[in-house]
Amino acid sequence: MKILREISVTIFILIFFSCTTLTGVLNAAIGPNKIPFHELETYLSKNPSIDTVFIKNGEYKDTEIKIYGVNRDLKILPESIGGVKISGKSTLTFVNSSKISFSGFEFYGIANRSAIIIDHSNEIRIFNNLFDRCGAFQFGKIVRITNGASYNKIYNNTFDYLKSMGVVVDVSSSDDVKLLSKQNEIFNNVFINIPNVKAVYPNSDGNGLEAIQLGQGSPKAMEKEIQTKVYNNLFINIIGDRSEIISVKSSANFIFENVFLDNDSGITFRVGNNNVFSSNIVYNTRSGxxxxxxxxxxxxxxxxxxxxxxxxxxANKSNENANTLEGSFYFQPEDIRVERNLIINPESSGINIGSKFSNSRKFYPKNLIIEENILLTSEKSSPIVSAGNEDISIYEKKNRNLRTELDKSNFNTEMDSINNVIRAARKFELKNSKLGIDWTKN
Known part of the structure; x- marks a missing residue:
């Protein structure tokens, strides 16, 4: 099947990405550039030409560090892998800075709204860190990218049992283009074991704890094209608010080649236009x-x-004049292309159109292009498309429903690479890797 081959070839590259190795660098942690974490800010201001700083092993609690105006190639590393634990009400903030790498640290039980803030800073690299049980508020932002911070990379980190949102790109409601955070990349990370919001915050309304949030709720997000790339991440055993593992509230973002495994939640394009969701594996994930x-x-x-x-x-609002509205709305799905997806054994239908249609949600999806999708079912008969108030025969002609043909041999070869990726994710879950992960090589 051509469709399966295309998925297999595209997804298979997940198996080969490699994590940056810290061992060789960290073994060089000798000499005068070793300091306690709480002295980092002062040390950098007194040594404007230093290019590598090692933080002495130990636990640093309630430590607020602000790196301001450092614009050079600078590496900040622990004395040894996993030897530095940052905890309590600690936050590391980069302001008006660039070209800094921060890797190899453990953040544990951070009780602030953020562990790391990238503020009006570019080309900051946050990688090979562990964020374990961090967060003090369901809408906190463990790694926050804000105020025009662009071209930053967040990768090869483990986010385990978060009690706030994970990685968040802020979208300002201001018209000042300098405040637009653009072309950031979030890749090769693992987000695992995010609990139910209500279990952590029983008095809340149950919303929050998104692993990744791209923008916030204002309709003005539709005109904010932030071009974030989210790829090669593993999302496993996530509940959160049961709707949004990734919440997209901005435009022109690219979400591709990720794996979603065993989640009681889903992914949502909540507000915004012209986003892409391509070549992802969504396995045993409740809301798709x-x-x-x-x-x-x-x-x-x-x-x-x-x-x-x-x-x-x-939806309850059309897209006409959407940017002039104030408040939280659902905007009409329109001009959307859904093509060449493979959907296996859904509980209801492969593609559901027009759910929630009512007097209060009267804007039905329109101008949809749905074609060349395949639905495979083994023990039951599900429709490829279900729709609230339109004739689905046109969709049935342009898509394929291959009932009871799931185990036919002609699909086996094409699905091997997908199954290999899922097995790699399972091995990571069993191995329970933490710092400096490369989950596809387990």
Missing amino acids: LRVFGKGHLIDKNYFEGGSSGIIIPA
């Missing part, structure tokens, strides 16, 4: 992908299990 807004592309993804693979609901 839910989509609002205009101009999205959803292609070459693999969905297995869950309620539906792709959900395109009705």
Whole structure:
């Protein structure tokens, strides 16, 4: 099957990405450049030409560090791998800085709204760190990218049992383009064991704890094209608010080649236009992908299990003059392409159109292009497309529903690479790796 080959070839590259090795660098942790974490700010100001700093091993609690105006190639490393634990009300902030690497640290039980803030800073690299049980508020931001911070990279980190949102790119409601954080990359990370919001914050409304949030809730997010790339990440055993592992509230973002495994939640294009969801594996993840807004592309993804693979609901607002509105709304899905996806054994339908349609949600999805998708079912008969108030025959002609053909031999070769990626994710779960992970090589 051509569709399966395309998915397999694209996804298979997940197996080969490699994590940056720290051992060789950290073994060089000798000489005068070893300092306690709480002295980092002062040390950098007194040594403007230093290019590598080692933090002495130990636990540093309630330590606030602000690196301001450092614009050179600078590496900040622990004395030894995993030897530095940062805890309590500690936060590391980069302001008006660039070209700094920060790697090899453990953040444990951070009780602030953020562990790391990248503020109006560019080309900051945060990698090979562990964030374990961090957060003091369900809408906190463990790694926060804000105020025009662009071209930063967050990669090869483990986010375990978060009690705030994980990585967040802020989108200001201001029209000042200098405050737009653009072209940041979030890749090769593992987000694991995020609990139910209500279990951590029983008095809350149950919202929050997104692993990744790209923008916030204002309709003005539609005009904020921040071009974030989210790829090669593993999301495993996540509950959160049961709707949003990734919450997209901005435009022109690219989410591709990620693996979602065993999650009681889903992915949502909540506000914004022209986002891409491509070549992802969504396995045993309850809510699949839910989509609002205009101009999205959803292609070459693999969905297995869950309620539906792709959900395109009705909305309570049209897209006309959307940026002039104030408040939280669901905007009409429009001009969306859904093509060449493979969907296996959903509980209801492969693609659901127009759910929640009612007097209060009267804007039905329109101008949808849904074609060349394949639904495979083994023991039951599910429709490739279900729709609230339209004739689905046109969709049935342009997509394929291969009932009871899941185990046919002609699919085995094409699905091998997908199964290999899922097995790699399972091995990571069993190994329970933490710092400096490379989950695809387990």
